[in-house]
Amino acid sequence: MLTATADTRGMAPRARRAPPRRDRRGFAAALRALLCLALCLLVAPGAATAQGDEAGPAPLLDRLTPNRIEVIYPGTTRLEMVEDDGPVAAAAYRGDEMVGYVFSTLDVLRAPGYSSTPFDVVAGVTLEGRITGALVLFHAEPYLLNDAPRTARLVQFLHAMEGGEARLGAETGLPPSFVAGATISARAMRNAVQEGARMVLRYRTEEIVVTEPTIDMINFKPRSPEELVADGGLVNAQITNRALQAAMRKAGLGDLLPEVPMTGGPDETYVDFVAGYANPPMIGRNGTGLEPYDTLINGMPEGTMGIFVATLGGVYDHRGTRFNNLSNDFRFDRVSITQGPRSYSFAKQDVIFTRGKVADILVLPADSGFDPMKPWRAELHAAALRPDGTRAPFVLASLDYTLPPGYILMPEPEPAPVWLEPWVEGQRDIAILLVALVALTGILALQGPLTRRRRLHRWVRNGFLAFTLVWIGWIASAQLSIVHLVNYLKAPFVDLSLAFYLAEPLIVILSIYTAISLVLLGRGVFCGWLCPFGALQELLAQAARALRLPQWNPSERLQRVLWNGKYLSLAVILVLIVIAPGAAMVAEEVEPFKTAITAKFVRGLPYVIYAVALLLIGLFTERAFCRFLCPLGGALAILDRLHLVDLLKRRPECGNPCHLCERSCPVRAIESSGKIIMAECFQCLDCQVEYYDDRRCPPLAKLRKRKEREQRQPAAAPAQAAKLGGNFA
Amino acid sequence: MSSRPPLSRRRALRILAAGVSIPLGVLALRRVRGQPQPVQWHGEALGAVAHMTLWHPDPGVAKRAMLRMQAEIARLEAVFSLHRPESELSRLNRDGRIGTPSRDLFDVFDQSRRIAEASGGAFDPTIQPLWRLYAETARSGAAPDPARLAAALRAVDHTRVSASRRAIRFDRPGMSASLNGIAQGYVTDRITDLLGNEGFENAVIELGETRALGHAPDGTAFTIGLVDPLQPHRTSRSVALADASLSVSGGYGLRFGDASRHHIFDPKTGISANRLAQVAVIAPRATLADGLSTAIYVAGESAAPALLAGHASTRAILTRADGTVLQL
Ligand code: SF4
Ligand code: SF4
Secondary structure, eight states: OHHHHHHHHHHTTTSOSSOOOOOHHHHHHHHHHHHHHHHHHHHSTTSSSOOSSTTOSOOHHHHOOHHHHHHHSTTOOEEEEOOSSSSOOEEEEETTEEEEEEEEHHHHTOOBOSSSSBOEEEEEEETTSBEEEEEEEEOOOTTTTTOHHHHHHHHHHHHTTTTOBSSTTOOOSSOGGGSTTOHHHHHHHHHHHHHHHHHHHHHHHSOOOOSSOEEOOSOOOOOOHHHHHHHTSSEEEEEEHHHHHHHHHHTTOTTSEESSOOOSSTTSEEEEEEEEEOSSHHHHHHHHOHHHHHHHHHSSOTTOEEEEEEEEEESOOSOOSGGGOGGGTTEEEEEEEEETTEEEEEEGGGEEEOTTSSEEEEEEOGGGOOOTTSOEEEEEEEEEEOTTSOEEEEEEEEEEEOOOGGGEEOOOOOOOOTTHHHHHHTHHHHHHHHHHHHHHHHHHHTHHHHHTSHHHHHHHHHHHHHHIIIIIIIITOOOOOHHHHHHHHHHHHHOOOHHHHHTOHHHHHHHHHHHHHHHHTOTHHIIIIIOHHHHHHHHHHHHHHHTTOOOOOOOHHHHHHHHHHHHHHHHHHHHHHHHOHHHHHHHGGGSOHIIIIISTTOSOHHHHHHHHHHHHHHHHSTTHHHHHTOHHHHHHHHHHTTOOOOOSOOOTTBTTTBOHHHHHOTTOOBOTTSOBOGGGOOOOOHHHHHHTOTTTSHHHHHHHHHHHHHHHSTTOOOOOGGGGTTOOO | OOOOOOOOHHHHHHHHHHHHHHHHHHHHHHHHHOSOEEEEEEEEETTEEEEEEEEESSHHHHHHHHHHHHHHHHHHHHHHOSSOTTSHHHHHHHHSEEESOOHHHHHHHHHHHHHHHHTTTSSOTTOHHHHHHHHHHGGGTSOOOHHHHHHHHHTOOGGGEEEOSSEEEESSTTOOOOGGGHHHHHHHHHHHHHHHHTTOOEEEEEESSEEEESOOTTSSOEEEEEEOTTSTTSEEEEEEESSOEEEEEETTSSEESEEEEESOBOTTTOSBOOSEEEEEEEESSHHHHHHHHHHHHHHOGGGHHHHHHTSTTOEEEEEETTSOEEEO
């Protein structure tokens, strides 16, 4: 419905305001067509449509022959049914431009004229609300049937509606009295065209924006009372003679006779009564027809409410005659309404009567305190006659009513924020990542048992690195990078909404995990396990080692200098962001992540060469980029100073005299003193594998040997193992 | 340290093989990934039809980026939209003043002030009263009443805006700012910058103004069609755009009543400018391109060289009312 609105809004400025002029030839042709149609109508009323049968009218487009279209919307090149829930209509196109709508009063209003059989007038309306023409397809109006001159006048009268406003009661080219002798029919048809055009248009061009639940005053479709009862718009009480007697007994009047006598047997209907809230056109307009409803909506002060009550059958009815009596104070005493503590009774002047049906609107002024959104109850009263002739009133039926939700327009739910979508759509990826992070947490927590098993550790480590590279990096493109970090740092200054960051679930989760792990364990958790480019370097380095490629590492002193490279690149980027954001974007390219991970090397040649060069260097100096250049690594390494827990185990012998771990560390993060520089440690746990290896770690090996010896010769305990020193490499 | 074994033949070969295998692996990976794929988005930004096309080898990445850009567009709408009564700009227009404006609003006011000054007021961000007057009278199809026009003109004056980071204020009653399309340019620039920042290298962003990020993936410039000002349903020529923005001003878009009354007003006369049929400006940034094209459209051909000279890497294509074209 709103898209249709948007469309037509876009159209409106371009569409012509005045109805199109036609040249004389066109006019003559149209007149001929009209006469022809009039003749058809005269000869075979009802032939055009399968009328009045249960199946309802034929589809609108089938009823519209090209001749007819030319009369009701001249110049139309194409009609297309509008597929929405609004009043049935077809969009009229001239070429590619949608210019208006064509509709049938039978579809839209099912309005009857003088006879009770609804007529069918088709008409067109421009987007600006001008009628473009109207043509009667079917009617059963007694004063028109088989009356050629009158029928011709009716056709002319409807034709003269062209150019008129689509508003009930707007002036037309000819007055209804022009169709002398069938004025009522003519007026009914005119009204139906005007009202129908307005409904067709209003539904599609007026943007209905409700901010709170609002009663639907726009939607209208023809509905019978039975249909309204079925959808809850009306409530209904069918009181049989038996039910009447039960009600009288309940009131203690079982011995008396009702004021209005019953007819027929106990199952015969005494009264068939319906009630409902009259203001929604779907209920009130359908219930009473045009005029009483129009009186309620347009003829009463703003905010006036109405209760629709009607008697559909039976010998009893909700009106009676006593409301006409001065002696009864004109009280309309057969119906009363209660809502909570309030109850409402009515007098003759509070009722809008409908002619021809026992269907009325009980008027409740705006200040009556009635709330149509809340439940209420209608009571139908009757009376028994006492022997002395006095009346003994009792409640015949009591109907509980709540306006069904279908009659209430709800405000559009706040659209879900954009950032939510990736979280919902990415559920699977999020789940995979969470599982991986739980696994990683487990690995780090259980590093003792894990690193006691050299081969298991190798498998777990390489498996996780492969996952990080292939899934996190290449498949999910969730490589955390200095760009993210910079964005987070900039966030307080640049007015980017939170949504912007939240829209990347994997990056958000990884950032949070990294931040927490950084504070707890240090930089190594991210760099050693979760960075795809880091994983790529490490896997390649392992291959290189397996191939026994020569490895080169700087001396401890040189390495200390080189380590600062990453702080330098970080500093350059941060400074550039402040003074030259454009240049900062270039400087960020020092990271090959975009090239190697997010773009999978599908990038310009210089970038690819740079990334490949870094990888090649990494073959001979493990993670050279990570250790000496990576700005993100640098940022994490600075923050690493904060970390709270050291899980990596050391022995007093570490560094003095033993240097096993130091050499086993692939990134040389262990100083010759045996101290682990945590800012450079990647938590690969290789040193821990050595630590627990009682064949390689000297103090452990000594212990093991002693134990073995003790087992062999339990008494002797040689005390010279201390000389074992450092030559076991 | 243990002594290094001499560089034997086998060893050298292994090193060579390893050195070659990485580039080969990279090539294989590129094969698997294929070429950048376009991902498109169509929607609405600041009341105008909007498109974005992003190229990326992984369409998923582009789609996610698109969503994030939408979040950013939505945020900017809350700053600049004249259709939203609660946007910052609407509040400024209603109250004549806004305290602690967002950085975005301030930036746009600041840039429009610069272009307004450079163009001697031919570009004026405070044109909104005229716009409103024309929109109101358009219903009747007639030209606005001269007295009301004069009243509206009194409220159009870019020099009567004081904008600082603390507050933006109109010094006269009845003033209101439309920001004259420059807000669209700003949104276009902002999104393009963000995308560049995210690592995208090929994109066409059309959020009211058009900006190309990088080249088309095949290395050529993007081609953008220019509407023929005399037959607005056709394109008359195309413009090659790479790492630049295009802004086109012409009176054939929104009309009020008859064809000579359209949405680009001369702030001095209050009447729609009709010196030129169309002005297209190509500039590094969309904000600038927009300001310049409006200014030249209003000020006319003679003012164009000076306006363009004030800014590096800008050029313009002017179409005169008779259909002749002038490239500057
Ligand atoms: S140092 Fe850089 S490349 Fe290396 S693992 Fe850390 S973030 Fe990744
Ligand atoms: S070997 Fe030990 S010190 Fe070296 S990076 Fe791995 S865990 Fe850290």
